[in-house]
Amino acid sequence: MSIEVVNLVKSFGAVPVLEGINLHVRNGELVALLGPSGSGKTTLLRIIAGLDWPEQGTVRFDGEDALQRTIRERNVGFVFQHYALFRHLNVYENVAFGLRVKPRAHRPSESEIAAQVEKLLELVQIKWLAHRYPNQLSGGQRQRVALARALAIEPRVLLLDEPFGALDAKVRKDLRRWLRALHGEINVTSLFVTHDQEEALEVADRVVVLNHGRIEQIGTPEDVYDRPASAFVHDFIGESITLPVDVAAGQVSFDSRVLALDPQGTPAGAARLFIRPYDVSLVSPADALLQGTVKHVKAFGPNLRVEVELLRDSKEAIALEVQARRDERIQTGQMIGLKPERYRIFALPDDSATVPPA
Numbered sequence: 001m002s003i004e005v006v007n008l009v010k011s012f013g014a015v016p017v018l019e020g021i022n023l024h025v026r027n028g029e030l031v032a033l034l035g036p037s038g039s040g041k042t043t044l045l046r047i048i049a050g051l052d053w054p055e056q057g058t059v060r061f062d063g064e065d066a067l068q069r070t071i072r073e074r075n076v077g078f079v080f081q082h083y084a085l086f087r088h089l090n091v092y093e094n095v096a097f098g099l100r101v102k103p104r105a106h107r108p109s110e111s112e113i114a115a116q117v118e119k120l121l122e123l124v125q126i127k128w129l130a131h132r133y134p135n136q137l138s139g140g141q142r143q144r145v146a147l148a149r150a151l152a153i154e155p156r157v158l159l160l161d162e163p164f165g166a167l168d169a170k171v172r173k174d175l176r177r178w179l180r181a182l183h184g185e186i187n188v189t190s191l192f193v194t195h196d197q198e199e200a201l202e203v204a205d206r207v208v209v210l211n212h213g214r215i216e217q218i219g220t221p222e223d224v225y226d227r228p229a230s231a232f233v234h235d236f237i238g239e240s241i242t243l244p245v246d247v248a249a250g251q252v253s254f255d256s257r258v259l260a261l262d263p264q265g266t267p268a269g270a271a272r273l274f275i276r277p278y279d280v281s282l283v284s285p286a287d288a289l290l291q292g293t294v295k296h297v298k299a300f301g302p303n304l305r306v307e308v309e310l311l312r313d314s315k316e317a318i319a320l321e322v323q324a325r326r327d328e329r330i331q332t333g334q335m336i337g338l339k340p341e342r343y344r345i346f347a348l349p350d351d352s353a354t355v356p357p358a
Helices: 041-049 091-100 110-123 139-152 169-186 197-203 221-226 231-236
Strands: 003-012 015-025 030-034 056-061 076-079 157-161 189-194 206-211 214-219 241-248 251-254 257-259 269-275 280-283 290-300 303-310 318-325 335-340 344-347
Touching (some): 041 076, 041 157, 076 139, 091 110, 110 139, 206 221, 206 231, 214 221, 214 231, 231 269, 231 344, 241 318, 290 318
Parallel strands (some): 030 189, 157 189
Antiparallel strands (some): 003 015, 251 257
């Protein structure tokens, strides 16, 4: 089933939470809503589910107005961060719950319920836990029960709100791989909320990046990481080095020195230079656009992380961290040059006073 969100607006009191959201989710797609706390992710998910209402806009399921339907009529499966399992019911009964409370005319027989629950417990790989209670399960097991319960009603849409947020890093990593594989089997249109960029990039078909109630970018994981549409997306997703620069007459300047960089169509004025730490080559200071002093070197897997303090004229120094190969001989205290190989330049927004100073 497809989901279409058109010009959705929502406020809490005088505080705007969603400001003109437009989004189309294709049938069978797995889409991540990614953004920092307060960006509007969960509010958007709750409106789609029918747990909240917008002040303006439309939500359509397969072209039909979902806002005119009750939660039950929308047939949405919802998985919460903290599971929301019934503590007095065992795993089997938790999963069967949604089937048992269906209207009598649509309620399956006990044998049909048993077959459906067994199939789902096998699908989420916890059939052997059917008679245990939630307090006898690990966090990862409880999340699988919550997902099986959401799937039991055969939802048209599956919504997940920070589904792995309460789990430790190792379990999260295992479960998100499992969720990606599971989605390939069940093929139900799914949206999940996360503030974990790695989770969104690994699991989703497409990523919706939100910031202050607005969509900054929609694209594949490769799009939002390699081709960020704004300074916010570049800074939020992945690691970034940021430097204050000025653009004038088709030239880019840092600290009053012209850098041999393409301004990339950025209009004249104050701007920001964004570079991934691994997109910087360490070269001789004489051959570099930027020079600095090595302050710290530490091993990180197959690479080195090198903290460099850039030289500036009569201004506070800027410290940044770049990546180097382990076989590069770099020592604390040495002068070094930095040569950006790939970079992006974005003009400062009108509200640039809110941008942290360099």
